[in-house]
Amino acid sequence: NFADGFPNLFISNAHGIRGQHVAFLASFSSPAVIFEQLSIIYSLPRMFIASFTLVLPFFPTGSFERMEEEGDVATAFTLARILSNIPLSRGGPTSLVIFDIHALQERFYFGDSVLPYFESGIPLLRERLCQLPDSNNVMIAFPDDGAWKRFHKLLQCYPMVVCTKVREGDQRFVRIKEGDPAGRHVVIVDDLVQSGGTLIECQKALAAHGAAKISAYVTHGVFPKRSWERFQHDNGGGAEHGFAYFWITDSCPLTVNAIRDKNPFEILSLAGPIAAALQ
Template structure:
């Protein structure tokens, strides 16, 4: 592709702020890095008919023909999935050159398997919807998913799309650097073995080789409790790492277990702040269990949550720009 031609960025209305930040960061870095500019095109009207079904319109759609298009989606609730899938499926038919789908959060990720007959793996249903995206002139749609709950979910997508699993874990590294300078003795904890399997390699390189602590859920009578399986939190500032948080019960139990064994402070980093029914409020009750709680803007309501301590927002804009303009990662940028 002509390196002087910008990448067109479209976004769902719930992701408009993140889209603007992506475009701003691209504008600030494109010249120095000699990479393609990402331009946010606020050209989609997301309306509804009286019966509730989507009424979507793409303004100046003729200008989109031959462009490399990125769509920033947010499938954070069922009511917005159909309208976005409708738009995604229409873009190749308007002769876009290539299509890259940015999915900061993959919904239904925890329903990725059937443990007993009768369950429905809705993660596969969403993957099939996205996999039915028509081919573009450049080939299959490229699908970028951040911190998917289970790595095997990549195999739910068919050959009609090319999935790339990305991670927001790099956003945590500067925060860890600051913590080390303020207080020697840092440890990374995983609330269960699943989190350890997903993320421990991110902290195995020398510059991030902090002590690792693994917790696990064990049955205690009729309930399950969190206990430390490996590692010692005594005298350390421990940062709990996981991919998503729902009600927060597991993180609270994990923090309590770490402090009971002598952890001096506990913080957390969770890219996907799902928090149904505003369950995040249980972390703002003044008990001070967490010193810092870092989240990303992978979900629209994360910005509101981050206004309340101990939550702090780490934007996905920079890592997304780095990925989208990396010609080795996404072919739309170099061919």
């Protein structure tokens, strides 16, 4: 950085990438790093490259996609507009690869100068579930209707249970809407986790209805303020012990570094799906 704190950036071997197909793996892990990465992202297409692909595994403002009252700022639209202004390369618009964006309608927030390409981490989960010793007893749970609508078609080979949030006075609870988890290894599936409150309430509801074992999968383990610590335990495995497994992808590298080798967490790498998307 310069003395005033602004980034001092340089692209090595700029002549060597002329005529090449270039991909940039971005991580907008905090607002502080977005400007310096955008500076590189905006520069690369102007270096006479054949094509440009931006891989942004986690779209960080995806859950702020709408207004609920006048004055709300939908920052998902703001970030989409910023990315839509990436210059064209010799090959045309930038290809933008994102995994499990929070709301599918956000594809329409992007302008015509980028081509959003949405991938999912669910195939990694399916592969991991097949490796479990009790794979024939797995059941999928969704914490709300939104998660069911989003992912149920990708997991149709498993029986399912759907939860719902209900309000009683000033408190919110998770209840089972349909399905019977009794005796099953239930895996809760969602796109991301922040504080983890919904997952914990869902776990309690499933355990109360007789689930033998409960695990969780989210593509994006955001876990602000080390909220992942709420899920640590001795990995006893039973429903009364919390979560037997908690799978996340490596889309949020700061979280991955913090929870590596800590039970019950397992990291599912996006390297393979990213490589496939670049073909």
